[in-house]
Amino acid sequence: MLVEFEDVTKVYEHDIVALDSINLVIDKGEFVFIHGPSGAGKSTLLRLIYMDEFPTRGEVQVGEYTSKKMSSKDIAMLRRKVGVVFQDFRLIPDLTAFENVAIALRAAGKRPSEITKRANLVLHSVGLSTKRHQLPLKLSGGEQQRTAIARAIALRPLLLLADEPTGNLDPDTALSIFDLLADINRAGTTVVVATHDLRHAERLGKRVVQLEAGRLVRDEGGR
Amino acid sequence: MSVACIMIMTFSLLILGIFLMATANLREVLRYAHEKVEIVAFLRDGVTRESADSLMLEIRNIPYVETIRYVSATEALERLRSEFGARSYILDALDVNPLPASIEVTLKPQYRLRQRIMSVAERIRQFPQVEDISYGRGWITRLERLVRAVAIADLGIGLVVAIAAMVTVSYTVRLTLYARREVIQVLKLVGATDWFIMWPFLIEGAIHGLVSAALSLLILYMGYRVIEVKLPQAVFVSPHLIVSYVVFATGVAVLGSWASLRSFLREKVQ
Numbered sequence: 001m002l003v004e005f006e007d008v009t010k011v012y013e014h015d016i017v018a019l020d021s022i023n024l025v026i027d028k029g030e031f032v033f034i035h036g037p038s039g040a041g042k043s044t045l046l047r048l049i050y051m052d053e054f055p056t057r058g059e060v061q062v063g064e065y066t067s068k069k070m071s072s073k074d075i076a077m078l079r080r081k082v083g084v085v086f087q088d089f090r091l092i093p094d095l096t097a098f099e100n101v102a103i104a105l106r107a108a109g110k111r112p113s114e115i116t117k118r119a120n121l122v123l124h125s126v127g128l129s130t131k132r133h134q135l136p137l138k139l140s141g142g143e144q145q146r147t148a149i150a151r152a153i154a155l156r157p158l159l160l161l162a163d164e165p166t167g168n169l170d171p172d173t174a175l176s177i178f179d180l181l182a183d184i185n186r187a188g189t190t191v192v193v194a195t196h197d198l199r200h201a202e203r204l205g206k207r208v209v210q211l212e213a214g215r216l217v218r219d220e221g222g223r
Numbered sequence: 224m225s226v227a228c229i230m231i232m233t234f235s236l237l238i239l240g241i242f243l244m245a246t247a248n249l250r251e252v253l254r255y256a257h258e259k260v261e262i263v264a265f266l267r268d269g270v271t272r273e274s275a276d277s278l279m280l281e282i283r284n285i286p287y288v289e290t291i292r293y294v295s296a297t298e299a300l301e302r303l304r305s306e307f308g309a310r311s312y313i314l315d316a317l318d319v320n321p322l323p324a325s326i327e328v329t330l331k332p333q334y335r336l337r338q339r340i341m342s343v344a345e346r347i348r349q350f351p352q353v354e355d356i357s358y359g360r361g362w363i364t365r366l367e368r369l370v371r372a373v374a375i376a377d378l379g380i381g382l383v384v385a386i387a388a389m390v391t392v393s394y395t396v397r398l399t400l401y402a403r404r405e406v407i408q409v410l411k412l413v414g415a416t417d418w419f420i421m422w423p424f425l426i427e428g429a430i431h432g433l434v435s436a437a438l439s440l441l442i443l444y445m446g447y448r449v450i451e452v453k454l455p456q457a458v459f460v461s462p463h464l465i466v467s468y469v470v471f472a473t474g475v476a477v478l479g480s481w482a483s484l485r486s487f488l489r490e491k492v493q
Contacts, residue, residue, distance in 0.1 A: 050492075
């Protein structure tokens with residue numbers, strides 16, 4: 001077991017219930033799609049995993065970390081083991097692709113020689129070797145998302161979270177991004193993708209966890 | 224934005240610097256006054272020289288006494304005559320010398336404090352040969368009160384300057400943080416510790432403090448040089464105080480940065 005939600009409820013301000021009594025277990029090496037319409041609670045579920053949010057009730061466990069007891073240092077350490085990718089890429093515009101990846105390694109206190117070696121390696125693994133010195137604006141949407149994925153896996157995380165990773169991409173590019181995520185999963189990293197588009201889950205034949213209005217209504221496939 | 228921040232901090236620190244320099248100079252005046260202070264014991268009429276000598280022996284035995292000198296009535300009149308200068312003929316009209324003999328006592332420098340001077344003077348007053356004593360009690364008290372009041376004002380102004388500097392730096396850092404929000408969010412996302420994110424901003428705050436302290440000291444020194452022409456006895460703030468002043472400015476600037484950073488880092492990545 002890598003991630004466990006134990007009767008988790010998340011209520012935001014003004015009594016908005018984002019998640020309601022969620023029980024969920026994700027094992028090491030799984031590829032899980034979190035599916036549901038907008039506002040179903042998919043992003044909140046991911047945020048609870050990388051502990052940007054904490055449950056109002058219940059407990060989230062990620063590896064050795066529990067939502068009941070997290071210091072700011074613990075959160076930093078957890079995020080070195082959990083890579084996150086967003087729809088809007090979140091790259092730093094005035095840094096090159098290489099520097100965007102290197103920043104994650106530098107923040108984790110890696111040595112300069114290791115940073116260069118590892119950043120080049122992950123950029124190669126996402127197919128961006130030749131574009132590593134380009135600024136994000138000079139890259140296509142797909143290439144920007146590949147850079148973001150390279151940054152997220154730079155520290156060899158146990159878990160990769162992706163929140164609508166292909167929301168801004170054309171269908172062909174989206175396909176290649178999901179293939180890349182599947183490759184990363186095959187290499188041993190657990191992958192959790194929040195999406196409202198189920199076609200890729202069906203194509204890849206992976207586990208689907210369905211959310212509706214904050215409730216888990218379906219959990220099937222994969223495993 | 225940094226330039227505006229440094230200017231505001233420099234100006235705030237300059238006000239503190241002016242008060243610190245005023246205090247340093249008042250303290251110097253007080254030190255000088257204490258140095259010059261002496262106790263004069265006026266002897267009763269008819270006290271013989273032998274009796275005065277035995278009194279001097281007793282006074283010499285009082286701890287803290289440094290020098291002791293007998294001034295005869297004749298010598299006192301001579302002094303007065305020389306003080307009168309060209310008008311000393313006025314004294315010729317006197318049939319008898321109206322001035323008493325006296326004993327002048329100075330204390331060791333480290334004991335020239337108001338309380339000590341007063342206690343020694345009171346002891347001397349108790350001797351039967353002594354009719355009256357004199358020392359600059361009134362004006363020393365007033366001067367000491369003034370120094371104390373200015374020192375309290377220093378503390379008050381120091382506090383106001385500290386708050387002003389902290390708020391200024393804190394707002395400047397907050398604006399910088401907003402400008403670099405994207406980078407900070409990414410750093411938080413990839414597992415950077417709070418310290419990793421904070422230290423560049425804390426160093427920036429410290430540099431603001433250092434530069435502002437240096438600039439305000441430079442302006443203060445230029446002002447001092449102008450005053451020194453008219454008032455050569457004026458003193459600049461001591462090296463010890465300069466170090467404290469720079470540490471103070473740097474400290475409040477770092478604290479201001481830290482306050483902004485703490486609240487900013489609590490924000491979510493989203």
